[in-house]
Each structure stands twice: as structure tokens, then as C-alpha cells.
Amino acid sequence: MLRPVLDPSPAEWISPRLGGAFGAACRTVPRGYAAYARLCHPAERDRGGWASWREAAAETGRRAHGAMQWHTLVGSPDPVNLTGSLWRGSPPGRGTLPSHSLIALLAVLGDHTSASDAWFCLWEGYGWADERTLSREHLDAPRLRHPGRDYLLFTGPLASATELGWRPRPSWFEAQSPNLFWPDDRAWCVATEVDFNSTLVAGEEALIDALLDTPGLDAWRIEPDTSLAADGDRINHLV
Template sequence: MTQIRVWTYEGTELAWLQERLGRTGAGPGHVVSELVPSGFEVYLRVFHRFEAPDGSGRTRRWRTWAEGAGIDFHAESSYYSLPGRNDAGSGALVWESEPGVLDGRSRGALARCLADATGEQDVYFAYNLAAVLWGEEEPLVRRARLAGLESVREEVAARVGSDGPEFWWPQDRSWVVTTDYDLMSTYVGCSDETARRILDDDELEVLPVTPRTRVDWYADRAPHVP
């Protein structure tokens, strides 16, 4: 019989965040408010960049892919709705984007956008579901300057893999970044000023969302699809 471990967040750095997560009302799928805490002026979706699997360094954006196929690109766009995801002959992926990992270029750009709002504060970098799956006894949290993001990722890779961090936020909680373990987009809660900075960055592919925006893989498909 499978034993499911449930841990408590009481007394941990993640307690405030977990208290402000959830959804109001029933509905299909999952929504932003289950990933990013309530109370922020603006919520954003940062789309993970697609990369060619041949090592060439070529990348592709969601908007380019969608519009080239004649389909809408919007806040609930799903990877499952993008055509030609697999090569018809070999079945190999034509473009790759790993769930749970915001690509390096986008990570760096997002950190730069958040720098002004962060200043000299420390930032918390937390691993939750990843810690469960890798057998940790409690959420794994590291505290460092924002510029130390990549160093934190390298430090914990042997314990929780190369995904994440799942959550990062500064001491004053003026913004939160969430990269869910199963999703191919990152979600941000922040101030209007910080949001404008992120939206204006050419390195990032971003759309505004609301706490009620669906985030699951079937977000823009019929609710009855399993």
C-alpha cells in the first residue's frame, strides 16, 4: 500500500505562502490562485522557451508557434493545443521544454527584472513537491541574495534535481515567483511597477493573468478532456 507523506508548514518559511494559496468556487482544472498567493496587484504568466533537441541552441516562442499554425495565443494557451509537437515519422519531439524548469535565459531575465524591487534583501528559494519526490523529510528552503539563484540551484541539484526552485520571494514578500513541478510556464505575483518591467523585457514571453486563470495542461480545451 502506498504511503502518502503529508508535512506541516507551520513554523516554516513556507507557512505564509501556503495560507494564501487556494481557490474559491468549483470549476475544471487548476487556477493561478493555487500557485501564487493572494494579495498582489498583478499576476503574470512567463512562458518557458522551447529549445531544439539537436544542440544547435535554436529556440522557439509560444506565440510564434501558435500564430504560425493559425491558432490563438492567450493567457490559457496549452502545450497540448500546439500542433506538430512530435515528428510524424520518428515520434521524436521537434521542440523541447521541460516541465518544472524555467529556461536559463528566461530565469536570468526575470531575475534582472526583479532586482530593482528586491534591492539588497535576501531571497528565499523553496522546493516543495520536488522535495517530496526526492525523499526529503521537509520542504527544502535556501536563503541568499537574488544574484545567488543559480548557485542555489547548483547546490541543491543532488538533493532535488535540476528543476525549480518552485517558489522564490524576497523578505518583504513584494513579489513571488512560482514554477510548478508539472507545468511549462512560470507564474509571478508582483506590483504594477514590477509587472511593467517584466512585460517590457524582450527576453521574456509574458502575458497578464488573473487568480482565476486556468493553468493546467488542458486549460484551453473542452472541460471533459481527461
């Protein structure tokens, strides 16, 4: 079960390992790991169902690669409004990994740590993160402070990553994947920046290899300095 943590110090190892040029992956997930992967959030088709970025690229005549940007895959010069998009469905969601993708990710992560518990960070700016869903004591506790973002901290078994979210109605649970999480042994670290439509994973080579081979995850090997900025796709912007 997910438990609130009132002292942010267990998470303070991350900030000194963040940095780099604007858009670099290592501004979101910490340096110091052997390998890195980017998990592109799936897009929804107009007739239902999910599509990977690789599938979208094939359908729009673009090239899929680790630094691709959704707007360049769908032929739009506008990374925000997607003006002129060739994709008829919904774009990938930003700031959260869909539940089915998160569950697939957790299954792999669990095989690459010896720790039984993990730490989870939730951005404080979500409108639902208030007295309706969190205790007053937790809301008043010191925040974990990173450049541009402040977080609430939780701990619990790895599987409790699926417990974050809120209930607009008693029968409706809207899941929110953690914005940052890692196991006690720091064998890996996962980051989903609020404004990103992809999730970043840092860990050992074997973990990254396993993610690349996991059905249901649109995983791509990247480097810590790979640019994920809107203009970082140096291949499809020429199409």
C-alpha cells in the same frame, strides 16, 4: 551564496494564500498581489535555438494568449504525449525555467524589491536532492508542507537562485530553478510548479508591466483565477 534553512516557518505565509478551482494560478502562486504574469517556458527548435509560444502559435496557425496550452498550440489532443504534434522540435520543459530565462527574470525582479536577501524552496522529490548534493542535517530538517508538495528551504542573495541544481559530472552542472522564491519584503513571489511548463509571478503592476516588456521572456498577464489546466485553453481547443 545559497544557504540551507532548517526552520520552514519563514515560508509558512504562502500556504494560507493558496487555493481556488482546479488549475487556477492561485493554487500555485499566492493571492493578495496586485497583478500576475505567466512566463511560458521556451521550446527548442529541431534545428537548434529557442522559440516562444507566440512564435509557435504563429507557425501552427493558433492564437497565443495567457491561458494557452502547449498541446493546443501544436494541434495535439494529448497534453502528455503530444500525439500528432505540428511542432518538430522539443516541447517546453516542465518544472524548471531555463537558465537564460531565469537570469532575465532575476534582473527584473531585483529592480522591484528593497530586500537584499530572498527565500528559495526546492521540491524534495527530485532524485538528485540527496546526500550527494545536500547535507544530512538539511535533509532531516522539517519540510515546508503545501498541498501535494513538500519543500526544502534555502536563503541567500537573489542571484543565488541560479545555484540550485546538481552535477552529473564534475564539468556538467544541471540547473534547477527554484520551485518557489520571494524576497524578504515579499514584494513579489515566483512559482514554478513541478508539472507546469510555465512559471508564475505575482507582484505589483509595475513589475508585471516590466516583465511583459522584457526581451527573452515570453510573459503574459493573467488573473489569479486563470485556469492553467490542460483543458483551460478555451480558444485553441476549437481549432
